[in-house]
Amino acid sequence: MQKVPLTVRGAQLLKDELQHLKSVERPSVIEAIAEARSHGDLSENAEYDAAKERQGFIEGRIADLEGKLSYAHIVDPKELDADGKIVFAATVTIEDCDTEDQMTYQIVGDDEADIKQGKVSVSSPIARALIGKYEGDVAEVQAPGGVREYEIVTVQYI
Structure with a gap:
């Protein structure tokens, strides 16, 4: 099995959930x-049937979390030295080239993605388009409505 990328915060959330379960x-x-x-x-x-079903769900989730944590590759964005390059765990501010709307996202693991909190999955189209780029570059993102262009305003490791 391959490594599962997680931020320090994401790994802690999984550990907390596992402990609670x-x-x-x-x-x-x-x-x-x-x-x-x-x-x-x-x-x-x-x-009895409902309790057994719930037990099966809990045991399955425990096994899933233990597996993810055992294969976790934990990345602390504060310790990254990527010379301004967008990598996993980086926080990126982008500007839509058409509307000039700015958005800030952190690229995180699949389990910690939450668009409302500005966290996008490393496997999402926008993250895949941004990874490897630098501040000032333009990234083309394949969206359902067609290709969108975003200029990279800032790249931070926070």
């Missing part, structure tokens, strides 16, 4: 299964 959710669902079992006949026990 193991220390809160797992014991809770085990208790719910025990409670449902105490009600008798399991063949027609909807509470």
Whole structure:
């Protein structure tokens, strides 16, 4: 399996979720299964079925998070020395060449992407178009409405 790129913040979020699942959710669902079992006949026990389904989801998510963290390549943007080049974890301000609207994005891993917080996935079309470029360059992004051009205003490693 290949390395999964994560920022320091993204790795911490996954670790926090994993800790919550193991220390809160797992014991809770085990208790719910025990409670449902105490009600008798399991063949027609909807509470038991629901608790077992929830347990399967929790255990699957725990396995998924442990796998991602074991293959994680954690990148601290403050420690990057990319000489102004756009790389994973960089924060980039771009300007739409048509509308002159400015946007700021940080390029992050797939699990931490959240467009509302200005975090775009490294595998998104805009990130793929920006990676490798420098301040002042123009990036062409294939959007659903056609090709859009963005000028790179600033590149930061924060």
